[in-house]
Amino acid sequence: MRFFLAGSLLLSNVLGTAVPRAEQKVDYTGFKVLRLSLAKASHDIEAQIEKVAAHILNPGKTTLDVVVSPESVDTVKALVPESIIINEDLGVTLAEEGELVSPDFSASAVPSETWFTAYHPYADHLTFLSDLQGGFASQSEIFTAGTSVQGRALTGIHIWGSGGKGSKPAILIHGTVHAREWITTMTAEYFAWQLLTKYASDTTVKSLVDKYDYYIIPAVNPDGFVYSQITDRLWRKNRQTVSSSTCVGRDINRNWPFKWEVTGGASTNPCSETYKGLAAGDAPENKGLVAQVNSLRDGKGIRLYLDIHSYGQYILWPYGYDCSLVVHNSAQLRSIATSAAAAIKAVSGTSYTIGPSCSTLYATTGSSVDYVDSAGNATYSYTWELRDTGDYGFQLPASQIQPTVRETWQGLVSTLTNAG
Numbered sequence: 565m566r567f568f569l570a571g572s573l574l575l576s577n578v579l580g581t582a583v584p585r586a587e588q589k590v591d592y593t594g595f596k597v598l599r600l601s602l603a604k605a606s607h608d609i610e611a612q613i614e615k616v617a618a619h620i621l622n623p624g625k626t627t628l629d630v631v632v633s634p635e636s637v638d639t640v641k642a643l644v645p646e647s648i649i650i651n652e653d654l655g656v657t658l659a660e661e662g663e664l665v666s667p668d669f670s671a672s673a674v675p676s677e678t679w680f681t682a683y684h685p686y687a688d689h690l691t692f693l694s695d696l697q698g699g700f701a702s703q704s705e706i707f708t709a710g711t712s713v714q715g716r717a718l719t720g721i722h723i724w725g726s727g728g729k730g731s732k733p734a735i736l737i738h739g740t741v742h743a744r745e746w747i748t749t750m751t752a753e754y755f756a757w758q759l760l761t762k763y764a765s766d767t768t769v770k771s772l773v774d775k776y777d778y779y780i781i782p783a784v785n786p787d788g789f790v791y792s793q794i795t796d797r798l799w800r801k802n803r804q805t806v807s808s809s810t811c812v813g814r815d816i817n818r819n820w821p822f823k824w825e826v827t828g829g830a831s832t833n834p835c836s837e838t839y840k841g842l843a844a845g846d847a848p849e850n851k852g853l854v855a856q857v858n859s860l861r862d863g864k865g866i867r868l869y870l871d872i873h874s875y876g877q878y879i880l881w882p883y884g885y886d887c888s889l890v891v892h893n894s895a896q897l898r899s900i901a902t903s904a905a906a907a908i909k910a911v912s913g914t915s916y917t918i919g920p921s922c923s924t925l926y927a928t929t930g931s932s933v934d935y936v937d938s939a940g941n942a943t944y945s946y947t948w949e950l951r952d953t954g955d956y957g958f959q960l961p962a963s964q965i966q967p968t969v970r971e972t973w974q975g976l977v978s979t980l981t982n983a984g
């Protein structure tokens with residue numbers, strides 16, 4: 565995509581002036597979000613839109629939400645006659661999201677629920693995890709699942725109950741696969757926080773913790789997450805380069821080594837939001853995640869995999885790579901998802917759409933849910949797309965963090981209860 569070639573080019577295009585190579589934060593003041601209907605558009609229209617738009621927010625759908633600079637609005641509207649503006653000024657929405665808040669960790673106590681009232685810098689997320697683990701050292705430990713392109717450890721927390729460490733089937737939960745989906749970091753952390761802090765006082769939580777071993781990685785794309793915090797709030801991919809292009813980043817959720825080679829569910833263009841990489845599983849993040857999935861599979865097995873994304877409010881299951889295939893345990897997956905959606909809705913009315921990934925949302929190849937279902941032999945494998953349906957998109961205001969993590973937690977409790 566033209567705006568995202570490299571730091572200097574990026575800014576000179578967006579701002580229209582030459583700037584030093586040192587990366588500055590992308591200013592989205594005045595940028596609009598357009599919702600485009602591609603139902604009657606030609607096949608190559610998405611590639612053309614990608615060249616003009618600053619970001620495509622939900623690549624693959626027939627209804628595309630795209631971020632467009634004020635100067636490019638008319639160009640995009642000429643490409644796609646059916647469009648509406650769903651956000652007049654992204655800069656205003658970003659202000660509503662709130663500043664990154666760095667809490668006072670000096671007491672080194674178990675984090676309080678206040679953590680879930682603001683977004684935080686990446687380094688603080690690591691402190692959150694270690695402080696939480698430190699408070700429950702006899703039933704948790706910090707683990708890493710490989711290393712990112714830029715050398716950051718993919719850091720998670722392993723939680724177990726009365727059976728002891730590693731004695732039960734695995735519940736594997738990933739957040740922040742896509743860098744800009746900040747609500748997912750908070751949600752994965754809330755799950756870990758609830759499982760540990762409520763273990764002693766809540767019999768439901770105790771029974772769920774005693775039944776499984778939990779492996780929760782709140783940010784499996786740390787490089788992209790940091791980049792989204794410092795430079796471009798709407799960054800999606802990792803930060804891996806290719807020699808053939810000045811564009812940066814592979815889509816970690818199109819790089820898993822299962823049906824990676826199938827066409828139509830990812831891009832071979834390094835500038836695309838859904839760039840699949842040069843070879844199956846060639847992103848360092850995927851190598852680490854694949855090794856962990858395989859290790860859990862070969863151990864006690866994976867009972868449930870949950871890949872947490874935003875936005876759209878969906879509960880999705882395999883397959884992503886083929887819309888005509890029906891997964892062998894489709895009926896159970898649907899039944900569990902139906903109950904989870906009802907549990908979420910019961911909290912504050914948030915409605916989720918459920919269904920197989922490809923036919924419900926869009927085709928995805930090399931996706932995590934397909935890999936963990938098929939190669940990881942997980943009993944249940946889901947993608948959850950959290951709030952909202954586009955009003956705020958990825959920039960969910962800080963005031964919505966607690967309502968979102970609380971309702972999603974009820975979805976998890978329901979899922980775990982029914983996955984037994």
Ligand SMILES: [Zn+2]
Nearest residue numbers: 742745873874
């Ligand atoms: Zn995502």
